[in-house]
Amino acid sequence: MKNMDFDWKPVALVPLLALLVFPLIGSGSTWLTLTVAGLAMGLIIFVIASGLTLVFGLMDVLNFGHGLFIALGAFVATTVLGSMSDWTQSDELWRNMVAVLPAMLVAMLVAGAVGLAFERFIVKPVYGQHLKQILITMGGMIIGEELIKVVWGPQQIALPLPEAMRGVILIGDAAIEKYRIIAVIVGLLVFGALVWTLNKTKIGLLIRAGVQDREMVESLGYRIRRLFIGVFVMGSALAGLGGVMWGLYQQSVTPQMGAQVNVLIFIVIIIGGLGSTAGALIGALLVGLMANYTGYLAPKVALFSNIALMAGILLWRPQGVYPVANR
Amino acid sequence: MLTRLLSNDLPRSRPLAILLLVLLLGLAFAPFLFPGVKALNVAAKVLIFIVLVASFDLLLGYTGIVSFAHTMFFGIGAYGIAIASTRMGPTWAALGVGLGSALVLSFLLALVIGLFSLRVRAIFFAMITLAVASAFLTLASQLSEFTGGEDGLTFKVPEILQPSYDFMDEPFLGVMLDGRLATYYLLFVLALVLLLTLLRIVNSPFGRVLQAIRENEFRAEAIGYRVVVYRTISSILSALFACMAGAMLALWLRYNGPDTSLSFEIMIDVLLIVVIGGMGTMYGAAIGATLFMIAQSYLQDLLRLGSEATVALPWLSALLSPQRWLLWLGVLFVLSVYYFPTGVVGKLRVRSARRQAERGG
Numbered sequence: 001m002k003n004m005d006f007d008w009k010p011v012a013l014v015p016l017l018a019l020l021v022f023p024l025i026g027s028g029s030t031w032l033t034l035t036v037a038g039l040a041m042g043l044i045i046f047v048i049a050s051g052l053t054l055v056f057g058l059m060d061v062l063n064f065g066h067g068l069f070i071a072l073g074a075f076v077a078t079t080v081l082g083s084m085s086d087w088t089q090s091d092e093l094w095r096n097m098v099a100v101l102p103a104m105l106v107a108m109l110v111a112g113a114v115g116l117a118f119e120r121f122i123v124k125p126v127y128g129q130h131l132k133q134i135l136i137t138m139g140g141m142i143i144g145e146e147l148i149k150v151v152w153g154p155q156q157i158a159l160p161l162p163e164a165m166r167g168v169i170l171i172g173d174a175a176i177e178k179y180r181i182i183a184v185i186v187g188l189l190v191f192g193a194l195v196w197t198l199n200k201t202k203i204g205l206l207i208r209a210g211v212q213d214r215e216m217v218e219s220l221g222y223r224i225r226r227l228f229i230g231v232f233v234m235g236s237a238l239a240g241l242g243g244v245m246w247g248l249y250q251q252s253v254t255p256q257m258g259a260q261v262n263v264l265i266f267i268v269i270i271i272g273g274l275g276s277t278a279g280a281l282i283g284a285l286l287v288g289l290m291a292n293y294t295g296y297l298a299p300k301v302a303l304f305s306n307i308a309l310m311a312g313i314l315l316w317r318p319q320g321v322y323p324v325a326n327r
Numbered sequence: 328m329l330t331r332l333l334s335n336d337l338p339r340s341r342p343l344a345i346l347l348l349v350l351l352l353g354l355a356f357a358p359f360l361f362p363g364v365k366a367l368n369v370a371a372k373v374l375i376f377i378v379l380v381a382s383f384d385l386l387l388g389y390t391g392i393v394s395f396a397h398t399m400f401f402g403i404g405a406y407g408i409a410i411a412s413t414r415m416g417p418t419w420a421a422l423g424v425g426l427g428s429a430l431v432l433s434f435l436l437a438l439v440i441g442l443f444s445l446r447v448r449a450i451f452f453a454m455i456t457l458a459v460a461s462a463f464l465t466l467a468s469q470l471s472e473f474t475g476g477e478d479g480l481t482f483k484v485p486e487i488l489q490p491s492y493d494f495m496d497e498p499f500l501g502v503m504l505d506g507r508l509a510t511y512y513l514l515f516v517l518a519l520v521l522l523l524t525l526l527r528i529v530n531s532p533f534g535r536v537l538q539a540i541r542e543n544e545f546r547a548e549a550i551g552y553r554v555v556v557y558r559t560i561s562s563i564l565s566a567l568f569a570c571m572a573g574a575m576l577a578l579w580l581r582y583n584g585p586d587t588s589l590s591f592e593i594m595i596d597v598l599l600i601v602v603i604g605g606m607g608t609m610y611g612a613a614i615g616a617t618l619f620m621i622a623q624s625y626l627q628d629l630l631r632l633g634s635e636a637t638v639a640l641p642w643l644s645a646l647l648s649p650q651r652w653l654l655w656l657g658v659l660f661v662l663s664v665y666y667f668p669t670g671v672v673g674k675l676r677v678r679s680a681r682r683q684a685e686r687g688g
Contacts, residue, residue: 062450064457125665132664134393134453135598139661142595146654150645259591263461266454274450300469303462310458311443318447 010321014285021293029173034292040180042288043187044249048242049265049272049280050194051235057211057275057324059228061123064134065141066239066265067258072114072144073107073240074247074257075152078159080106088162096162100248107244108237114144115236119229141258148255156254159247183245190238191281198277207231211275211324263303264291267310273320282321332523334530338610340679343672347610350617358502358511365624371511373620374518375575380600381525381612382568387598388607389529390561391541392449395594396440396456399463400433400566402589404573407432409480409583410473417483426574430567437566441559449544449558460594468585479584488513488578514575521571526609528564537561538607592653596623599656602663605670614671627652 018035025031052066080103081088087099122140126132161179168175198204210217210224218224246261247253268287272279287306294305313321330337338344353360357370383397407429408422415421440459444451467474474480484506486492492506502508528534539547540554548554577583596619604615627649634647646654663670669677 062453064453122661130450131387131391131393132668134450135602135664136661138598139657139664142657143654143661146651146657150642150651150654154650260461263458267458270451270454300466303458303465307455307458307462310455314443314447 007322010279010282013321014282014289017286017289017293021297024297025293027173029175030296032171032174033176034296035289036174036176036180036184038289038292039285040183040187040288041249041291042285043184043191044242044245045261045264045268045288046281046284047187047190047245048239048261049268049284050190050277051231051238052265053269053272053275053277053280054207054211054231055228055235056269058207058214058224058231060128060130061232062130062133063123063137064262065118065122065137065144066235067260067262068118068141068144069111069115069236069239069258070243070246070261071148071253071255071258073111073243074159074253075148075157075255076107076110076240077103077244077247078152078157078253081159081162088160091163093164096164099162100165100244104241104244107240111240111243112233112237115233115239116229118144118236119232123232141262145255145258152255154255156252158252160251161248165248179248183249186245190241194277203227203230264306267306269320271310271313271320273317273322273324275324276320276322279320279322334523334527336526336530336609338676340672340675342679343610343614343675346614346675350613354515358508359500362502367507367511369620369624371514371579373617374514375572375579376597376600376616376620377613378518378521378575379569379572380597380604380616381522381609382565382572383597384601384604384606384609384612385525385529385537385568386562386565387601388605388611389534389541390537390558392445392558392562393453394456394562394565395453396460396463397565397569397597398589398591398594399456399460400437400569401573401576401593402463402467402583402585403433403436404429404570404575405577405583405588406467406474406480406573407570408574408577409475409482412482412484413475413480417485417489419485422485422574422578426571429570429574433566433570434563437563438559441562442555445555445558445562452558452562461591464585464589464591467589475584477585479582479587481582484510484578484581510579514579517571517575521568522609522613525568529609533557533560541607595653595656595660599660599663601670602660602668603670605672605674606668608670608672608676611670611672618671626655630655 018038022028022031025034048066048070052063055061055063081099084099084102087095090096118140122136123133126136165179165182168177169181170176196204198208206217206222206224206227210227214224243253243258243261246257250257264287268283269280271283271286272281286309290305290309291302294302298305317323338347354370354374358367361367361370379397379401383394386392386394386397404426407425407427409425411421411425411428415424436459440455441452444455468477470476471478483489487506488510489506492509494504494509498504529537536547536552536557539550539552540557544554547557573588576588580587600615600619601612602615603618604611604613630647630649630652634644634649637643637647645651667674
């Protein structure tokens with residue numbers, strides 16, 4: 001944001017973490033595989049978390065129901081991809097792309113539309129009341145999860161990867177799954193688009209200004225409410241997209257996946273500093289790497305390692321790596 | 328005497344007082360009034376949930392912060408009893424050791440979580456407790472040699488509390504005086520004492536400070552109260568009481584597993600009960616827990632009837648199926664937070680206050 005004196009220390013954390021665990025893992029090829037997996041997971045988490053952190057920064061709304069859009073996006077994708085099995089089973093990459101792209105678009109549209117309704121009926125009546133917000137959005141998530149069970153059934157649904165996206169590429173000894181590379185590319189594209197929107201467009205300028213000082217933007221005559229609805233819908237759509245990517249990553253979807261991913265996302269936005277997009281990226285990459293490294297080194301404590309990571313960062317910077325002003 | 332016992336926090340509404348009295352007498356004589364295994368089970372569950380919900384209300388209703396780790400402490404209490412009894416055999420010493428170590432663990436965990444998250448912003452607390460609780464749930468089901476994993480632990484309690492132990496050969500007033508009955512009355516006394524203690528806490532000067540923080544954090548800090556200290560103490564106290572409730576649960580079921588004490592559904596039940604009963608009133612916990620437990624036992628049957636009656640409309644039938652019980656709880660929860668934030672107790676109190684004002688004026 002402030003290009004003059006950009007704070008590089010948090011950015012250095014990501015390579016630092018990757019280098020620190022290198023001696024623990026020992027084998028270079030395993031390390032490379034895990035690192036790519038961690039980066040892919042981190043970028044998927046970032047796609048999901050970016051909307052949540054902006055919504056909080058802009059309107060002070062903490063949405064505990066964000067996970068709902070993740071699950072919704074993933075389930076919509078199962079339906080869309082299921083109906084296009086001719087295209088997904090083809091082993092030509094471009095045909096697979098033709099199948100996955102509409103799945104992602106439809107998932108984003110549905111998640112965005114539900115987000116609009118969610119904002120109107122669940123979030124709007126409780127602006128400015130944190131306690132009720134937490135309770136109500138949590139209630140909204142329970143309702144949404146149950147409705148997903150009504151539509152798609154309570155059981156786990158397989159979401160197989162299209163043919164050409166399966167398998168691995170060998171770089172030296174390191175096996176890298178093709179889909180992880182695709183996830184990294186999509187994640188970077190979303191990040192690029194987000195950075196471009198926030199830094200080069202007027203809407204982005206207003207959003208950043210609103211995060212810094214809401215009242216000032218309002219007093220200049222801009223309707224921050226409309227801006228907020230736009231950000232909320234976009235954030236929900238991104239969560240839907242992230243849900244599709246997460247579902248393909250896991251190759252299966254369950255109605256509870258939203259609640260599970262939600263936990264990771266909260267850790268990410270706390271690490272990043274509530275309201276900070278750059279912080280969310282760093283938090284997401286750290287969490288993604290940490291989850292993969294500990295998943296390999298000590299699977300039983302995988303989730304606790306992320307909490308320990310968060311605790312460590314909060315000891316260093318109590319407001320997260322990039323604290324947002326005026327909060 | 329009564330005023331002192333209730334810490335000068337009287338029901339302040341005649342219907343509420345009558346309701347509470349009926350509840351107290353009903354629970355005190357439940358084994359004699361409602362014979363049958365199922366009814367006694369419901370009554371014991373009510374006792375356990377009164378303590379659990381009241382301890383949560385200390386946090387949500389009185390201090391104004393949301394924790395999603397309350398079932399974690401509930402689970403720690405239950406696991407403490409279960410693990411100690413499995414390892415040390417069915418003795419009172421095992422119960423003591425189990426409860427003691429569970430309380431110490433709860434204290435430490437609550438202290439660490441509180442200091443980490445409440446230091447910066449109360450909103451962190453909700454997120455961090457959610458993360459810690461879900462990590463703990465995973466851990467509990469993975470450490471299977473210690474916690475019994477997904478299957479949980481079945482254990483024996485001291486002989487006097489076992490169902491096979493008889494105090495008298497003859498039934499008294501048609502009820503066998505066995506260990507089950509002794510356990511029930513142990514729970515009853517515990518619940519009563521714990522609830523009165525909580526009532527004492529919230530009506531003490533300390534409790535007043537908590538309410539001041541809930542109403543206006545900034546002003547409380549300005550008057551000179553260290554908000555973070557008070558909030559942390561409140562969360563520790565609430566964790567300890569939840570731990571006690573967990574121990575009661577384990578004692579009653581003689582079993583504990585992840586689903587019985589740690590699951591997220593219990594957390595949602597607790598949230599709903601607090602809101603229905605009335606946030607910020609200990610009596611609300613008692614009324615809410617009773618209403619909820621009865622509803623849980625009978626509403627599901629009603630849903631099943633509704634689902635069977637609407638087979639012609641498959642989507643409606645799917646919505647009404649008893650497996651979607653959580654959906655209706657969620658709807659009820661959202662609606663009560665919107666339109667009914669003071670709960671049953673709040674409504675009753677407002678009504679009698681208005682009546683008194685009319686009579687007086």
